[in-house]
Amino acid sequence: MTTLLPALADLGDEAATLPGLTRIESHPRPVATPIILDMLRSVYPHDKVFGDFCPVQGYVDAPPRELYEWLADTRSLEEWTYSLRGFTETDEPGLWEAQDRLGDNTMIYTRTIANPDAMTVDYHCAWDQGRHLWMIYLMRVVDAQAVLDKPGSVVLWTNCRHPxxxxxxxxxxxxxxxxxWVGDFWDMFSAGHQLELDNLKAIAEYRHHNDLPLTPDWMRS
Structure with a gap:
């Protein structure tokens, strides 16, 4: 089995102060929860807008192919998600286990299914066990030149409310x-996923603007 090097090592000391980055190391759950709650608005019926589906999307000033290749590596989740840490590949090829620090002593299992032609990245996950990966996070990277007439990427991310x-x-x-239980957080998924998409954007843009590879060296080895 393979053990990862520390995430964000290539950012050095700037990782702790990178604007727009919210990770569990700097923002424990009691600190992050008010941030997420402040992102929710009472002026719309939240349960109707986000009842069965949770879509978030955003623009990232980084090349789409490079962004796709970073996200297609399961270990990228260690960097831009709020709480998934310590990814280690299991004895089953392509299946990774990690800690989800949202839950006490909780392991999460992930298999990534990526399509380089469509630049889709689907993370098939589950808490506690890796036999049935029912939590599926659907992502697509789009060339912003085609849809916004400017360089960069558009990231589309949808989650479906599985029973x-x-x-x-x-x-x-x-x-x-x-x-x-992971479903206890469903009403906060829209804000929580937007927070993580902001993390993704902050890291990718930092690397791109500083001529760093979007996929760090420790993932390439």
């Missing part, structure tokens, strides 16, 4: 006395 978000289908695999 298992309402109740853990594999309670026997959960750590004892864990107080939360």
């Amino acid at each position: 298992f978000y309402d109740a853990n289908p594999y309670p026997e695999t959960a750590p004892p006395e864990r107080p939360v």
Whole structure:
């Protein structure tokens, strides 16, 4: 099995102060929760807008092919997600395990299915067990020149509300006395995913603007 080097090592000391970056190391959940709640607005019916689907999207000033190649590596999740840390490849090729620090003693399993022609990156995930990866995060990188008439990338990200978000289908695999289930956070997914998309943007633009490869050396080795 392969163990990763520390994420964001190529950013050096600037990683802790990079504008727009919100990660669990600098913003523990009690600190991040008010930020996310402030992103929610009472002027729209949140449950109707985000009841069954959670779409977020944004512009990233970085080359689309390079951005796709970074995201297509499962280990990129260590960098731009809020709480997934310590990715290690399992004995099953292509299946990775990591900690999801949203939950106490919670492991998350991920398999990435990427299509270089369409520049789609789908993360198939699940808490606690890797047999049934029912949490599927659908992402696509689009050449911004085609849709916005300017260089860069547009990232489209959609999540679907699988019925298992309402109740853990594999309670026997959960750590004892864990107080939360991933579905407990569904109402915050739209804001939480936007926060993570902002992380993605901050890292990719920093590297691009400083002539660094979007995919760091420790992923290439």
